[in-house]
Amino acid sequence: MKTIITIKKSDYPAPAKAYYRQQSSAKSTTREIALFLTGLLLIPAAIFAQFQIADIFSDNMVLQRDQPVHIWGKGNPGDTVLSGFATEEKSCIIKADSSWSVYFKKQKANAAPQIIYIKNRKETIELKNILIGDVWVCSGQSNMEWPMIKEMHFKEEIKYANQPLIRLYNPAPAGRYVYGVAYTDSLNKRLNTEDFYADADWQQCDSNTVKPMTAVGYYFAKHIVASENVPVGLINLSIGGAPIETFISRDALQNSKQFSVKVKGNWLENNNLPEWVRERAKQNVGNNVNGYGDDLGLNHAYKPGFAYAGGVAPIIAMPIKGILWYQGESNALELPRVEEYRNLLHLMINDYRQKWLPCLPDRQAAAPEGKQPAMPFYWVQLSSIDTAKYPSHYWPQFRDEQRKLLDEVKNGGMAVCSDIGFKNDVHPTNKKTVGERLARWALHYTYKRNIVPSGPLPLHAKYINGNIVITFRYTAEGLRTSDREAVTGFSINGKEETKATIQKNKIIIAAKEKPAFIYYGWQPFTNANLVNSEELPASTFKINVL
Incomplete structure (x- = not known):
């Protein structure tokens, strides 16, 4: 107000x-x-x-x-x-x-x-x-959008939701939760960059205002406040079903040799964009011949650059602490989209850091390099889901592409959540664990707390005297299994299970010959059970055997 x-x-x-x-x-x-x-x-x-x-x-x-x-x-x-x-x-x-x-x-x-x-x-x-504190932007698709009122722990958590140091800004995008049908006239009228995100006011977090807010964001903020005792503001720009392309500025896509093809011609017919996304958009606006649009075609939440123009650009002159990102499902359905995703996310992160300049009257004088290369960016790795009722065949590779980005992004981190996925539902409802795992990254790297930020991440695999020896970082006080049973999830071909054992902070796999790769968690719905002493799960990976 x-x-x-x-x-x-x-x-x-x-x-x-x-x-x-x-x-x-x-x-x-x-x-x-x-x-x-x-x-x-x-x-x-x-x-x-x-x-x-x-x-x-x-x-x-x-x-x-x-x-x-x-x-x-x-x-x-x-x-x-x-x-x-x-x-x-x-x-x-x-x-x-x-x-x-x-x-x-x-x-x-x-x-x-x-x-x-x-x-x-x-x-x-x-x-x-x-209040004066830290502002975090929450973005992505439906698993970031997932509201507290539908979260697994909501009935218990509502008793603790009066959090005066947490403030919520949650503008609803046009078409939120409207799928498979043509938009009404009132929704079509909002498909411009000025009106796409509904008018909203900041609200103090309580048992009512928290209900429609991103559950991942809420649990993240609660964890930060409990540790740092500083106010935390959350800006929620997430959009159910949205591809990464809509959150990247059009100029960044145009200036990319690899991705300029995504902003040429009618986007609804552009095969360089996810097919499922374009079909969803056609259901909403395909018959609206008089709708808002430009040289790329009709406007929609999924259109390349549109969510950026409507939601990110209007606030980019406002200083923030960092970005929380949970997105990928819409880009994980086709192999070409999977193979390009890491570069797309890299492009988006660099573009945001380039544009979110330090907020000074003479910003170029204050930051001659013209960017904030250290602005924190933390993302969530896709969880697990079976292929019986969902086309998740490429999810292992997609999760691995997200992992590889950790070595390429300074001040970046990834919350692993493959252990809490639902077998037949793309929306696992345990967002408490997701938010808290994101918070661990922020507490470790942004707030400089002595905390283990992640579960085991592979450093290298070596073939030594008939054994594959895999070394990890973030082992804490040692490797173990989540169920205290034998280790599961390892493979030398990405298909059949391979016996593995824990020796201190390493995994040992006997092999008569050196394989080209070692795989872990390489199933869409994985039974992999390796964790560290903090009970944080190991990431899906495929790495060379040296």
């Missing part, structure tokens, strides 16, 4: 009074007035903008600590904007393009509610109950 108060000129602070006296003191002749009125007819109506603040700002929000606070909006060109926050007051003149922008000094984490006011000559916008 934004409180808007109409004010009188007598209420202006002194600098504003002086400015408006100067503006009104000039004498105008009848001829000058006539010329002025004639000129008004030639000026686009859009420049007479209603005084407003960007949608991302409202009561109850969290602003990023240790970075300058950036507030912006629109108004009538030439008007003065006066604003105040903490002990500072700032003013600026609204630019010819109707935009205005002010910056306040950075602050340390602060759980005491504060107020921001922004004034023009007629109105004051007041934002209340503002």
Whole structure:
């Protein structure tokens, strides 16, 4: 919520009074007035903008600590904007393009509610109950979108959901939970970048506001607050069924030699995009010949670059702590899409870090390299599901592609969740474990806590005297199995199970000859049971045997 108060000129602070006296003191002749009125007819109506603040700002929000606070909006060109926050007051003149922008000094984490006011000559916008802490963007598809009210532990967790240090921003994308049918007129009217994400306000986390919020995000935030005692704000941009392409900016795709083909021609007929995604979109908008669109065709949540333009671009001038990402199911159904996914995710991460510049008035001077190469990005590896009722044949390879990205992304981490998948449901409901495993990565690398961030990840496999010896990182106090039974999940051909044993922090597999590869968890629904002493599962992998 934004409180808007109409004010009188007598209420202006002194600098504003002086400015408006100067503006009104000039004498105008009848001829000058006539010329002025004639000129008004030639000026686009859009420049007479209603005084407003960007949608991302409202009561109850969290602003990023240790970075300058950036507030912006629109108004009538030439008007003065006066604003105040903490002990500072700032003013600026609204630019010819109707935009205005002010910056306040950075602050340390602060759980005491504060107020921001922004004034023009007629109105004051007041934002209340503002905290200073860490802001995390939650993005991806339905498993990130999965709401708390449908989460496995909801009935128990609701008793603890009054979390005043957690703040939630959850704008619903047009078409949320609408599948297999044509969109209504009201939904079609929202398929533009300005209206795609519904108007939303920040809310303090409690037993009601948490119900529609991303469950993964909630459990992540709760874990961070419990450890760090700082406010955490969550911005949820996830979209059920969405491919990664919609969250990548169109210019990043166009400028990529590998992926420029994804933004050529009508996207609904572009075979370089996931077929299932295009079919879903056609069901929603295929018959809407008069719908919003451009040279790539009709708009939809799954269109390349569309979610980026509607959700990411409007907030990219706002400092954040990092990104949480749970997506991949829609890109894991076809082999070409699986094989390119790692590079696509790499492209997206680099693009976000390139554009989410450090928030300073002179940002290029502050960051001559023009990017934030260290902005944390943590993702969730796909879980497990059987092929009997779902086309998950490529999931082992997909999970391995996600794992390989760990060696390529600085300040990145991956939560392994193959042990909590549902055999016949693409939506496992245990999001508590997912959120907490993501939080472990953040606590270890972002918050510098002495905590094991992950289950075992393979370092290398060597053939020594008739044995394959596999070494891991993140073994903690040693390897073991989740069920305390014999080790399962290893294979030398990706098909038949191979006997393996634990020796301290290594896996030993007897083999008469050196195989080319060793596999682990290489089934869509895996029975692999290797964990470390923290009970964190090992990742699916396929690695060379040296």
